[in-house]
Structure formats: C-alpha cells, structure tokens
Amino acid sequence: MGRRSIVLFHKLPAIWESDARAIKKNPISFSKDSYFSEVPDSSDDDFLDKLKNDIFYMLTESLSKYLEIDDIHVIIGHNKDEVRNWDVISRDVKLKYKDKFTFWSVSSVDKFPEISNVEVLILRGNYPHLHNNVIDSYAPKTSVFYPATSLFFPNYEDKIEKIISNLSSGKLFDFNDFSKFYDNITNQSYFSRLNPPELYNQNSKTLDIKKFNRDFANYLKAVIPIIKKIKSKESVGKYSIVLFDELSNLQDLKIIYPNSTLLPFKKAASPLFYYELNIKRDIDIIFTGSTIQKTKNFDLSYNIVDQLLSKNKNLRVVFVGSDEKEKLEKRWKNFDVEIYGRISKEELSKLFNRSRIHLVTSGRDCFPRTIPESIVCGCFNICLDILSDGNSFISNNPLLGKSIDTSSSFPLIKSSYNVSLVLNKHVVDLISEELSISRDHFSIATLGKSLLSIDEMIQFDMIWQDIDLQINENY
Incomplete structure (x- = not known):
C-alpha cells in the first residue's frame, strides 16, 4: 500500500474558491515533485519554525501520531494579487522540515502536489467548491473541516x-x-x-x-x-467532520452540514503565547485584528475608544493590525494611543502581557484566536454580545472576561453577512465599568491555560474515534 499521508490545506487564496464556483466541478491536475524547487531561501527556516507552532499544524501532527500515519504534508497557496494578513513563501517550492513534515507552497490550483495514499484531509476557510475538488481529487478516507468564519448575521x-x-x-x-x-x-x-x-x-x-x-x-x-x-442554507461542502466553536450554533450547523459529524473545537493559544512574571500592566486596552478582516468591526472599536477617552483622557490604548496608522495617530494625537501594523506573535505576546483588557468588537468571527492568546497572557477579555462564537465561553467563565449586553443599541448589517452596532452611551458605560475593576492577571492566565490547553484541543477522543471508524469502514 505504501506510506500513508495526512494533508493540511492551511491557507488558500479566496479567488480560487471563486474560480471553483464558476466551473462547478473541476478535477485537479497534480504537479510532479520535479516541478517544485527544493532549494531553500535564508528566510524559509524561520517561516517553518513558526508554522510548527501553529495550532492547526499541531492538530494535524497529533492526529497523524494517533492514527500512526507516516507523512504530514502542509500546503499553503499564494497569489501575487491577494491582500492578506499572513506570511507565505511566494514561490512554488517543496521543503522538508526536520523530518516532521513536508511543506508545499503553490501558486495555483493546477500546481497542487501529487500525494499518494491520503488518509485524512484537514481543510480551513469557507471554500466549499474548491474543497470539494480537493476532496474528489485526493480521495481521502476522511476530511476534517474548520470554517474559520461563522454563521451569517450573528445574533x-x-x-x-x-x-x-x-x-x-x-x-x-x-x-x-x-x-x-x-x-x-x-x-x-x-x-x-x-x-x-x-x-x-x-x-x-x-x-x-x-x-x-x-x-x-x-x-x-x-x-x-x-x-x-x-x-441555514445547506453547504455544498462534502466534509466528513466539521469542527465548531459555539454550542449555541449547533442546531443551525446541523441544517448547514446535514451529512457531516459536528464536533466541538477548543481553540487553544499557540505555545508562543504565555504569561510573563514581573511585567508592568501599563496598557489599559488592547485591540487586535487586521483591517483586512471587516468582521473585526474596526470602526466600532474606534468609536468606543473615542467615547472612553472622552470619559478618561489618561487611558492608554493600543491597536494592533491596523493599516491606518497615520490617520489614527492624527485622530488621537492628544491621547496615549499607539498604533501597530502587523507584528510577530512574540511581539504580540509581549503586548498582551502589558495589557489589562483585550477588547473584542468582532461580529461574525469563529472564536477569534486572540481571545485564547490574550487570556493565557493574563488579559481580561471584554466582548460585545454580537460576537458569533465565543460568547458562551466568556459568559461561563467570568474570571476570564465579560460579554457586554448591547440590547440597548441597534444592530447594523455590514458586508460579509457581519453585524455591528449603533454605539450608544449605555454600552460605553458598561465597558467603562469593567475598566475600573482591578483583576488578578496571574489567575486569569492560569485558569485560561487550564481551560484552553493545547493538549485538550488536539486530543479530541471523539474526533479520533470517528476518523478511526470511517477509515476502518473504508478498508
């Protein structure tokens, strides 16, 4: 039978889904190994070192060990015209990483590598037509899918x-x-x-x-x-297993994925995020998220900060991920507000360790990874109740965060089926009250690490059993 493989499709350009939707069904023409360069650049090792600490790679590695699968493959697509907030290797290349996995960087769908004996595909992002082509072409025993974006019009x-x-x-x-x-x-x-x-x-x-x-x-x-x-429109995606973050969405997800096994996913923080002792918490509020992702509701966060600063001009605020640095620095030129663009995970961990509160204004967002990342660094999380995935976790763990009741304000539909708010004084007052409370940041980090442990996220006995069952049924 030969060596068995597990394949993680980590990031793919959104335009490939548009192409797949237009063509409907388009079997993939694989590229042979000889097509790919195997000559590394000086920056490749750093890229692969970071990839091995990614939670989805860790999920893939754990699954391969449990199922005794021989080879791990990680595929990331790149497109020169794509606006993105993640790193890629912008050439078609095959790289081996310390006998742990094979990394493939591909520039188009017809450049996907030929990989034999694929047992499991792990897929991310709402690209069901593209994913169906991938599933049909690689013919895995089973597939595991994480949507990455949540239900339309949350709450x-x-x-x-x-x-x-x-x-x-x-x-x-x-x-x-x-x-x-x-x-x-x-x-x-x-x-x-x-x-x-x-x-x-x-x-x-x-x-x-x-x-x-x-x-x-x-x-x-x-x-x-x-x-x-x-x-509740049914997805065309033909996934064996769908992972989800929010239990309250389960009934809707059963309608969207009627032929899939739905399993809860406890998203943990990367090991690059951890609590540091003896660091001064000199930042009152930190907001994180790329301006590329409109579901983060950046404009809403700006308005909240405007009103908080009008109540307390001495607040220290940090924004991470914004591409509007010059405009925002002018907006808050008389206040202590720092604006960062994209920064490394190590730098973000340092900022979280300096911050008292992590503010989350997202609407349609699958339990933003910055929630667990900030919690294990000791940040108290303030979320608005428009957040699609993660509110129940925050509400059930009041030591870790607070879900702000926004029923006094009016909802607004935004692009990408997202929801924001007409901000009012009452909502700002509720946030301001949380700012006035002193908290034990070490206890936050300790409980967060316990509840959102990497080991629990990547063990998932039910997933392993389901995959085992499906693989055995196909033998």
Whole structure:
C-alpha cells in the first residue's frame, strides 16, 4: 500500500474558491515533485519554525501520531494579487522540515502536489467548491473541516425580536440612533421584496408614530424568516467532520452540514503565547485584528475608544493590525494611543502581557484566536454580545472576561453577512465599568491555560474515534 499521508490545506487564496464556483466541478491536475524547487531561501527556516507552532499544524501532527500515519504534508497557496494578513513563501517550492513534515507552497490550483495514499484531509476557510475538488481529487478516507468564519448575521434575529417587542410596547427610541438602524435595514438587498413604512419625523403626531411602530414591527417580523433562510442554507461542502466553536450554533450547523459529524473545537493559544512574571500592566486596552478582516468591526472599536477617552483622557490604548496608522495617530494625537501594523506573535505576546483588557468588537468571527492568546497572557477579555462564537465561553467563565449586553443599541448589517452596532452611551458605560475593576492577571492566565490547553484541543477522543471508524469502514 505504501506510506500513508495526512494533508493540511492551511491557507488558500479566496479567488480560487471563486474560480471553483464558476466551473462547478473541476478535477485537479497534480504537479510532479520535479516541478517544485527544493532549494531553500535564508528566510524559509524561520517561516517553518513558526508554522510548527501553529495550532492547526499541531492538530494535524497529533492526529497523524494517533492514527500512526507516516507523512504530514502542509500546503499553503499564494497569489501575487491577494491582500492578506499572513506570511507565505511566494514561490512554488517543496521543503522538508526536520523530518516532521513536508511543506508545499503553490501558486495555483493546477500546481497542487501529487500525494499518494491520503488518509485524512484537514481543510480551513469557507471554500466549499474548491474543497470539494480537493476532496474528489485526493480521495481521502476522511476530511476534517474548520470554517474559520461563522454563521451569517450573528445574533441578529434576537436583536430584531427585542426591537419588535419595544415597538409593540410603545418604547421611545433616540431618533438619530433609530434612523441609522432604519436606513441600514431598509437598504439591504436581502429584504428588497419587502415594503417598509416611511420613517416618521421628529415632529410627527403621536398617532402617526404609533401606526409606524405597528407597521414597522410587521416589517421586521417579515425580515426574520428571510434571515433564517439565509443563515441555514445547506453547504455544498462534502466534509466528513466539521469542527465548531459555539454550542449555541449547533442546531443551525446541523441544517448547514446535514451529512457531516459536528464536533466541538477548543481553540487553544499557540505555545508562543504565555504569561510573563514581573511585567508592568501599563496598557489599559488592547485591540487586535487586521483591517483586512471587516468582521473585526474596526470602526466600532474606534468609536468606543473615542467615547472612553472622552470619559478618561489618561487611558492608554493600543491597536494592533491596523493599516491606518497615520490617520489614527492624527485622530488621537492628544491621547496615549499607539498604533501597530502587523507584528510577530512574540511581539504580540509581549503586548498582551502589558495589557489589562483585550477588547473584542468582532461580529461574525469563529472564536477569534486572540481571545485564547490574550487570556493565557493574563488579559481580561471584554466582548460585545454580537460576537458569533465565543460568547458562551466568556459568559461561563467570568474570571476570564465579560460579554457586554448591547440590547440597548441597534444592530447594523455590514458586508460579509457581519453585524455591528449603533454605539450608544449605555454600552460605553458598561465597558467603562469593567475598566475600573482591578483583576488578578496571574489567575486569569492560569485558569485560561487550564481551560484552553493545547493538549485538550488536539486530543479530541471523539474526533479520533470517528476518523478511526470511517477509515476502518473504508478498508
């Protein structure tokens, strides 16, 4: 039979999914080993050293040991036109790393390496058409998929139902905030077949406002089934196993992946993140996330910081991952706000160890990796309840963080099926209250390391049993 392989498709350009969707089914033409350069550059060792500390590589390595699979392959795609926030080797190359794994860097789908006897494929990202082509071409015994982005419109239905209740009870809204919500929802193409009532003005009579409230509540009731239909659309991806972060999403995921085994995934921090003793916590708030990823809601975080600084001008704030350094430095030129672009994991770990609070404003995001990374460094995490994956973990572990109730504010639909907020004073006050509390950062790091341990993340007895079962059934 020959040597058996496990293959991790770590990162692939999004444009390849667009091409695969257009062609529908496109079997992959493999490249022979002779196509790939095996001559390393001076920077390759550093790249591969970092890759071995990646949690998805560690998951792959553990699985290979459990199943006694001989060879590990890691594939990363690169495209010269792609805007990305991760490192690649920008040439087609095959590199061996210390007898641990073979790394392949490929510039197009038709350059994928020919790998025989693939037992397991591990896939990431919402690229179901491309993944189907990969699965069909490599013909693994089983596949393990991690979506990387979460359900569409996270927690939006709950917020709409709350607004319907408030409209029905005659609750008075701030007109400016409400008009932003009204304009946002009525201009969404998803709801173009619905006819919303015309928004009243601030001088409207009480009877006219009451009629609007009734009519708009009915409009919102018609929005909810459309949202549910979009959220629960069945994926075309043919995955054996789908990993998920948030238990409250399980019922929706059963509809989206009806033929897959759904298994919880405890995302841990890379070993590069750890608690350091005797470091001064001189940063009050740190925000992390690439501006490329719109689901991080950078604009919302900027507005929150504006209002927090208006309450306390002495706050020290750090932003990591922004490509708007010059603009933001002008915005906060009179305050202690530092702006970083992309930095290394080692540098980020240092910043987390200096920070009291990690602020998470993400909407549609699969348990952002910076949550476990910051926790094991001792940061208290403040998340907004619009976060799709991770809120239950934070809510169930109050020593580690706080999920901020944003029911007093209006939700906004953003690009990529994301959700943000019309920020109001009440939400900012809740965040400000958390800033005033003194915390034991060593206890945060200790509990976080226990709950989000790398060993527990990569053992997953249920995954191993399921894979074993599927492999044995195929023999």
